[in-house]
Amino acid sequence: MLVARPTTLSGVFDALDELPDAHLLAGGTDLMVEVNFGHRRPPAVVALRRVEELRGYQVLDDEVVLGSGVTWAEVEHDLAGVLPGLAAAARTVGSPQMRNAGTVGGNIGTASPAGDGLPVLGALDATVVLARRDGERRLPLAEVITGVKQTVIEPGEVIRQIRVPRLDGPQQFLKVGTRNAMVISIVVCGLAVDRAGRSVRLGLGSVAPRPLRATAAEAFIAGAIDWDRLTAPPDAVARFGELAREATDPISDQRGTAAFRRHAVGVVATRALQRSLAA
């Protein structure tokens, strides 16, 4: 059997022992495209979509635990109430067909610089739970994705869960693309306000080799916000946008120029903040 279809996590590790060169298959929206185009010819495959431990999500008081096999459609339709920024991002991933198959874990494993949900997960300080046969390790998302399509995931390791803190405060998602559906972002951002922690988190994507947090902008605005009223002076909002721009080192490619990306970051970061603040 060169295509293993385990239903438990231990079954996954058994299969990986038997098929050490196997490619992991979640939703197929990345792997199959590469196979169809002849860029990858897997000698074996371990399919994950039946694995019980990877399915479903749990909404807890302080976090939402997503099985790595949770699809973007589930996030979009079921979790808008508890993770509004991530649900908004989910709505823009690929197409309805892609959202029904593509998984949160798969997206992290692919680690595309343009992954729509990744900046939101980064803004929320999501933790990735990596499981191996003999245990697991938990890493912040920012430590899992290390570069363009590069992760620290080792052979024999599987993303088991993504644990997403629930923050009390407005969340925004903005994605710039030249078409209203099925588009890779030119620039994408997720902003989350943590009222209890008195912080603003800004995750940005498509502007660097991996999703990043605009930490200077975050630190600055946290100090400028009136946390009782959740307001900030307009020039502070503008400065926030500038600092967000300065955090990025975008490239020019067939989707957009570096100059436009930098400009767009400033605009979306500013708008995201404006929408989060009281009038």
Next chain:
Amino acid sequence: MSSDEATGADQATERYTLSVNGTDRPVADAWIGESLLYVLRERLGLPGSKNACEQGECGSCSVLLDGVLVASCCVLAADAAGSDVRTVEGLSPEGELTDVQRAFVDQGAVQCGFCIPGMIVAIHDLLDRRPDADELALREAISGNLCRCTGYGRVFAAFHAVKQERARAST
């Protein structure tokens, strides 16, 4: 139309059984990298699902996998074993058209027809899940189904015609 030829030099083959439109269909000695779309079209005699892009960007290969709308080009065929696969060929009984198919014909929504099977499957899926979907919901639901011929106008008209007819039928 099935081909049982091994893929020659490539030894990574698999045998499995797919449940397609309610019938068990065995697949033997198929290269493991074959997509569900490829197997449906080239091994199982079901070329209704189309191959306009094979990268999940056009929707012409849309099928229902365990009742969920997916792009069959992005499903590993061997991984679809044990699941229920519904293709455009399985939507209507032999010789008949569903009301959605009928509406597409009547409203002029069919030109070259290459996008049509995927559209039909997607719209059936939408109306099953959300019978009262409005036009904006329709547009979003078929935003993954590219059409190059029609500009979608007659597709929207077909959708409205089906909804009206279903509303009439239920009163």
Next chain:
Amino acid sequence: MPAPSMPSTFTRKRRAPGLGESVLRPDAPAKTKGQFAFSSDLWMEGMLWGATLRSPHPSARIRSLDPAPALAIGGVHAVITNDDLWGSRTYGLEHHDQPVFADQVVRYHGEPVAAVAADHPEIARRAAAAIAVDYEVLDPLVDSEAAITAPPIHPDGNLFRHLKIRFGDPGARGEVVVEGDYEVGMQDQAFLGPESGLAVPSEDGGVELYVATQWLHVDRDQIAACLNLPREKVRLTLAGTGGAFGGREDLSMQIHACLLALVTRRPVKMVYSREESFFGHVHRHPARLWYRHHATRDGRLVSVESRMVFDGGAYASSSTAVISNACAFAPGPYFVPNAKVDGYAVRTNNPPCGAMRGFGAVQTSFAAEAQMDKLAAALGMDPVELRLANALKQHDQLITGQVIIGTAPVAECITACRDLPLPEPLAADAPALSLPGGAGLTALAGDVRRGVGFAVGFKNLGFSEGFDDYSTARVRLELGPADEPLATVHLATAEVGQGFVTVAMQIARAELGVREVVVQAADTQVGSAGSTSASRQTMMSGGAIQMACSAVREVLLERAALDLHLAPADMVLEEGELVTRDGGASVSLADALRAGPIEATREFHHAPTEPLDENGQGNAHWSLAFAAHRAVVDVDPELGLVKVVQVATAQDIGKALNPLAVTGQIEGGIAQGIGLAVMEEIVLDQGKVRNPSFTDYLLPTALDMPPVVQTWIEQPERGAPYGAKGVGEPPTVSSTGAVVAAIRQATGLPLRRVPVRPDDIALTP
């Protein structure tokens, strides 16, 4: 123009039943069930799969090529390259300058170098990739302006054509002058059905090819030359075709598949992936255009000057005809008493360009309509009023000197379009999906500015410049199995989705009064139908069917007259009955057919045209069609994102033979115009295609396409069957210009290039 000579029974005054009604497509039910066989669905026992090896370089010399690694792979049956060819090594629509396989040099990114036949498409693909090719990479010639004088990159030189138009007094000047430089990017036809077909070797040493294409006979002739076979031994049948839009007028996999079939003596199927498709067909010519318009102070055009360079890419394709159309229609549908136009179609190492819906008129319409808006602003005139003041009319002269003999309801199109209702203003609480950026949630209603823009365009219908354009139809009338009259219509007309099969049925029904009509598969067993392009098939193939039916009708009348001991002139065919003129006696069609089937084959040629002379003067076109477009857009100027809210159009269609089909063609054509305006471009980097996939070559989705409001001007065109004009291209000619004009109004920016990118709006000071 002079009407072609036809029998007098042609100009019957009675409205033909069935024509003018929205008869449903006969192939639609099968298409909705997934049972319609497209060219990529073909299968035959024992068939092999073909794959192509293509050059990764835009310009290179092939130092060596070794197929051995490919042949060593199990399941590979054949590898062919230029060295294996035994017939003509080149092909082409106008000039045979395009190699079947690269011959020592490659001239564009994606040029075919070899082809492989194998048991499984995956093996074929791997084998093609295993062929060892050693390239000496060269600097590509990618600048179309430089190409005019650069050292030739092909023995035939770099200039496909320089067309000069000198009309009236080229030195005439006006009191008000506006000029501008414009640019149109490379659009792709992006038909959904991939290039595909099945070649089957025949016992007689020939080959049968089932293929998706636009012109069976021209394909056949090129294939036969390359296979060194007489034409009769190369038999083509049209397979289900998933769109074309010009992209199938040139050959793609046809010769390769036939070669592999003959070499392996097995059926060979080839299906391009979407990625390969972007390399496998010609694209729309990118163009740079300079214009200078002169007008009187009260808004009458005095003169138009233009110089334009169209980048034809590596091989000629139909570039000489594209630049001809572009120049002939350069100023747009306005009366211009003086003109000086220089149009260059050049060869570069960019991907080859050829026919795409609109065929040169799209590029010039974009520039010319931008100029008209500029002129209106300079004159302080309303842009629509300026267009009305200069609109062409019947009997006006074009800048090619040709007097418009057919209908030219330009002013009617403009006013009708202007008067179509505008959409509702953007609501403050409009849902995100209705705003620019859509589900990307980039804009709130307050971030958005609305603009309205107008553009008018025109182009020729049918082929031009002296080309003997014709179509052939064979009509057979006999008693069918149910003892009912059955008409069989056989043409080589490529149905690519436009709905010809429906109109063909309608015409036969109308002409013969017959209910049962079968449209046979298109193949080369009947004479050429010409290309499915130039919006010509309803007119040309429709005309051929009409003529053949007329001939069949004559025999019917003779038989009925014989029966009743009358003269044929005493009888008419009405509603399926052969009746005497006074209605006193009749013979049924069934009875008239008992003596046996009646068959007639006829060619319909449109009125002759002339080549353009050295000053670009001549009666080069047969019939013209006009359309006006108005676009409403919402723009988020800070981010440069655009939502097209509505496109309204009034189109000159002569006569609607099938209203539902006309509606669909206009909506589809406008979708392609919108695509060129805001999202579609093949991005090139030193000749390399950066975006050969639907991931980054963006077609409008159902969330991008606005409602289309359309109205038709029906002034029957004399000399066109039933007075109907082709409708496919005008929607694409000026819809792009209207959308960009609307964005200009919303942003105040000049926007000289399409597609308009967010940068162009958001970063321009």
